[in-house]
Amino acid sequence: MKYMSMFDKIDLHLIRVLHTVLTERSVSRAALRLGMYQPAVSAALKRLRELAGDPLLVRSGSGMVPTVAGLRMIEPAADILRSAEVLFSDARSFDPATARHRFSLAASDYLDPLFLPQLVAQIKSQAPHCLIDIHPLSRDSDYRNHLAQGDVDVVIGNWSQPPEDLHLGRLFGDEVVCLVSQQHPAARRGWDVEAWLGAEHIAPTPTHPGARGFIDDHLAALGLARNITARCPHFGLIPAMVAGSLLVLTTGRQYCDRFTGVLPVKxxxxxxxxxRMMYYQLWHERTHAAKAGRWLREQIKSVAASLKRPDADH
Incomplete structure (x- = not known):
């Protein structure tokens, strides 16, 4: 109740006066900066002194200086004003050049390996003051809940049937191919379905217990199963594992093609x-109309388009 009665006496305008008086160290200069009459600023300062139980600003020679209590209030007051601005600014508009926003996204690393690096570079070049949090789509991630709770703005990945309760934007489709070492027998003589199923396959660790993923879901629908002898939660490391073994990675061509020039793979x-493997970005209704969220989704779409192979959707 004590804190509630204090809140009843403080409004945002009073905090603005407090911060301006303390930083300008002058009632007259604060009045000019605030566009107020000096007596009104003096009256507001009197209220602030009563609330704080401290003079806040005292005379020192020909000028004025904040008291110890006043100095401690400068940064918290600035934080309150910044938070209040952020609270409503995103609903009105979003200027990436000046925005101080935190973008949070969860992404599958099955995507083109250049996708996330280029996305981060593009966001930072256009929105230099914004923060970026990237989360993996791990076996522990409940992305629906994270989107609903606001922990994540966008989820990026591939789904054969994307969830119907979320908004989605298609990024690109990709052909399913196999990546093998140049020393793999199939690289020289090819293979048929039986030889491919019997080969040693490497696959990503399932996102959750019982999950099969796009490749194995389709095989199961055909009544087939491949011989998975290795799993790895870090998709970006799998091509190097393939290069030094007889393991087979089956995934999108756009991903595999990025490694043929840097590793001895085929x-x-x-x-x-x-x-075709279809890649989407998913988002919740809570961010659907947000200007910052819309801007982020536009960046994701443009980066995906810039990396897409010319024949990736045909």
């Missing part, structure tokens, strides 16, 4: 026909 067609 892209082979899959002997099993797969539908």
């Amino acid at each position: 892209v082979l067609p899959s002997p099993v026909e797969f539908p």
Whole structure:
């Protein structure tokens, strides 16, 4: 109750006067900066002194200086004013050049390996004061809940059937191929379905217990199962594992093609026909109309388009 009665006596305008008086160290200069009459600023300062139980600003020679209590209030007052501005600014407009916003997204690393680096570079070049948090789509992630609670703004990944309770934007489709070492027997003589199923496969660690993923879901629908002998939660490390072994990675061509020039690997067609892998960005209704959220989704879409192979959607 004590704090409630204090809140009843303080409004945002009073905090603004407090911060301006303490930083200008002058009632007259504060009045000019605030566009107020000096007696009104003096009256507000009197209220502030009564609330604080401290003079806040005292005379020193020909000028004025904040008291110890006044000095302690400068930064908290600034924080309150910044928070109040952020509270409503995103609803009105979003200027990336000046915005101080925190973007949070969860992304699958099955995407083109250049996607996240280029997205971060583009965001930082256009919105230099914004913060970026990138979260993995791990086996422990409940992305629906994270989106609903505001922990994450956007989720990026591939789904054969994206959830219907979220907004979605299609990024690109990709052909399913296989990545093998240049020393793999199939790199020289090819393979059929039986040889491919019997080969040693490496696959990402499931996002949650029982999850099969896009490749194995399709195989199960055909009554087939491949021989997975290795799993790794870090998709970006798998091509190097493939390069030094007889393991087979089956995923999108756009991802695999990025490694053929830097590792001794080769892209082979899959002997099993797969539908195209479809990549989406998902977001919740709570951020659907937000200007900052809309801007972020536009950046994601433009980066995906810039990295897309010319034939990736055909």
